[in-house]
Amino acid sequence: xxxxTQLDSHVSVSEGTPVLLRxxxxxxxxxxxxxxxxxxxxxxxxLLKYTSAATLVKGxxxxxxxxxxxxxxxxxxxxxAHMSDAAEYFCVVSLYNFxxxxxxxxxxxxxxx
Amino acid sequence: EAQVTQNPRYLITVTGKKLTVxxxxxxxxxxxxxxxxxxxxxxxxxYYSMNVEVTDKGDVPEGYKVSRKEKRNFPLILESxxxxxxxxYFCASSLVRTNTGELFFGEGSRLTVL
Numbered sequence: 001x002x003x004x005t006q007l008d009s010h011v012s013v014s015e016g017t018p019v020l021l022r023x024x025x026x027x028x029x030x031x032x033x034x035x036x037x038x039x040x041x042x043x044x045x046x047l048l049k050y051t052s053a054a055t056l057v058k059g060x061x062x063x064x065x066x067x068x069x070x071x072x073x074x075x076x077x078x079x080x081a082h083m084s085d086a087a088e089y090f091c092v093v094s095l096y097n098f099x100x101x102x103x104x105x106x107x108x109x110x111x112x113x
Numbered sequence: 114e115a116q117v118t119q120n121p122r123y124l125i126t127v128t129g130k131k132l133t134v135x136x137x138x139x140x141x142x143x144x145x146x147x148x149x150x151x152x153x154x155x156x157x158x159x160y161y162s163m164n165v166e167v168t169d170k171g172d173v174p175e176g177y178k179v180s181r182k183e184k185r186n187f188p189l190i191l192e193s194x195x196x197x198x199x200x201x202y203f204c205a206s207s208l209v210r211t212n213t214g215e216l217f218f219g220e221g222s223r224l225t226v227l
């Protein structure tokens with residue numbers, strides 16, 4: 001069975017400070033892992049993906065994530081938060097053939113001036 | 114412009130009145146899927162389709178129907194809506210051939226069933 005746990009429902013940081021959004025997964029197969037971002041009243045947009053290549057994955061807008069198989073984690077980080085990063089972030093796991101996708105419950109990121 | 118278009122974006126209806134939410138993509142994607150988003154639950158997959166005339170259930174298919182008669186369209190049908198189907202619905206598509214798994218989402222359809 002597949003599942004995704006986002007460990008924080010809300011994260012608040014100050015502009016210019018690092019961001020860490022945590023995600024743990026369980027999967028019976030070698031997973032593909034994704035992070036998506038949802039801005040208010042918008043659809044979801046892909047930030048980055050891991051599909052069994054390099055374990056450190058770089059995405060758009062300065063975000064990156066590291067796949068750690070031993071810890072079954074795929075945490076999302078950014079060195080310096082920007083006001084425009086305020087949004088909801090979803091960690092997603094998929095089977096190798098990409099027909100089913102399992103979403104975490106989401107983490108709302110608040111960025112304070 | 115490459116996009117996934119959903120209609121309507123907002124709908125208020127009453128229990129039992131059949132409705133259809135349309136989804137269309139212009140990227141020639143084989144894969145299309147419907148999700149519902151509820152607070153604290155993330156997105157849950159309702160149905161998906163790997164290609165024309167090929168559909169399968171996701172994790173929460175009860176009360177919903179879909180069809181895939183054309184590659185670009187994947188409507189979601191609620192034959193007899195109930196209040197527990199009040200939710201935000203997203204359609205998504207993906208290009209299977211590249212096997213990247215990237216989903217392209219519509220902007221969502223907010224449905225309220227009274």
